[in-house]
Amino acid sequence: MGVLERLKSQIYQALTRAAQEAREEGRIACGQIPPFTLEVPREKAHGDLATNLAMLLSRAAGQPPRLIAQVLLEYFRGGNRIARVEVAGPGFINFFLDPSWLYEVLPEVEAQDESYGCSSLGQGQKVQVEFVSANPTGLLHMGNARGAALGDTLARILAAAGYDVTREFYINDAGNQIETFGHSLEARYLQLLGHDVPFPEDGYPGQDLIDNMKSLIAEVGDKYVAIDPRLRRERLVKYALKEKLARMERDLTDFGVVYDVWFSEQTLHDSGAVENVLRELQAKGYLYEDEGALWFRSALFGDEKDEVLVRGNGTPTYFAVDIAYHQNKFQRGFKRVVNVWGADHHGHVPRLKGAMRALGFDPDRLEVIIMQLVRLFKGGAPVRMSKRTGEYITLRELMEEVGRDAARYFFLLRSADSHLDFDLDLAREQSSENPVYYIQYAYARICSILRNTEAPLPRAQEAVLEALQDPAELALIRKIADLPGEILFAATSLEPHRLAHYAYELATLFHGFYTTCRVLTEDPVLRAARLVLVNACRITLRNTLGLLGVSAPERM
């Protein structure tokens, strides 16, 4: 918990006590003290913190808010950290803190260093983030790329907030699409070997499958031509799947994403987990047969209609397997299970949550982040994707085009709820127009200053930090002090884009400070204090970029 969080919680409690005492003595006629806000106001003129408590009490008490505020202040014992209090506007109570709190921030940052910003909110609870989980029959596209940036940064944020995080990739290595995959591979394999066979109508048309089969032929030649087609497809699938997954893992690693678990769908079939969960639902009376299929009464749990779990041909649907998979997640002891899904899967959410409820799990422990689609722009026009030909821009190509840092940052800048227009030209721009370079430039500038100091960096405890009085200095410290709160908020709301904006704002304040205040001045006291400030800014910026998975270069 940072300095600001501690002060906030002290004032919050003092306000609560003041309200209680005023009520007991009959000065304010209200019942329970409602939950109120205590926030940093947008306007600096409104103080360092402001509360709406008086306005909230006004209705129940039948007294005007400004009067209640005055009464509250009579009872308020906030301690010596508060320089001034005022009642303002419709009934806000504004607190002006003694500036000394700002100077406590810097030693704290320095001492905590790499863990500055972290908290123990999660108390070591196990949380899983499952993301990307791309169909292994293809390549990673823009939707997967956005999911990768989002899921990974979410995982980093949750870890920083004190959770024990597991990153998981669910491999769809069973079911219909694997059948189709097999037939597609088989056609490519035979075609490459000169056989005139048709490509399946619903097959995967991309060049990537041809490449898979070329490399297989380089290894084993035509040895699968003459064998039983079923066995042949099995072999081709096994080979191509391995190659594709290895490639995905490599691409994701280069994107800064490292998984703890690669979970195979096939294992759910092999272990009997699918059968077991069907039996369990059956025993609870949530299944019924109709038209030869086995149905789940998902409408009972808020879904639009019931869903098929086992088809007429006896094979389980994707949904049935997904129920088994999520049951498995909870059985592994995760307190929170977070999924990152594309918007085209949103209809799946209520029925999966319903299934979890049917199985006796609290559906709120399953949190699904739905992210809207990505459109690529180049030269001001959208880049067309073709599902028909299987041609689209891949994650690998994106990284080659704009680099990992810009790619991740651009994905993280927008809320998941928002459609994302990805401007390839801007992302590739290595100039001031590109926000990611703007932030990194701030970091490189800091490192440059620190390189230019011949003496060892002064410790925060030794420096006279009160020498920092310039508005630009104070604003920068204030922003540095915000990081712990920002991470807490991003972790509870599962909104990584907050930190992308925070990084930019921090960089802006640093650049402003840099222009106004010369760090390496003649005055040794001021110089030492500014070096401490700059170093704290370096730590804060580095930690924030670390959460975004964007590199912090010492030189550019």
Next chain:
RNA sequence: GCGCCCGUAGCUCAGGGGAUAGAGCGCUGGCCUCCGGAGCCAGGUGCGCAGGUUCGAUUCCUGCCGGGCGCGCCA
């Protein structure tokens, strides 16, 4: 038709029930004796529409309009 997401500045987007709604890009004009000018400063326009809840609504609710995505014994 039903469901989910979105609608805020010319464009792309932030905005946690609060006070005078912000940023980037683009446009115009300034700032280099000195720590990296990939920087700084200044200039202006806006919450889709209509109701409701509230002391207070860009924020919550309802309806409408507009855009995206779903609604399969596909995944």
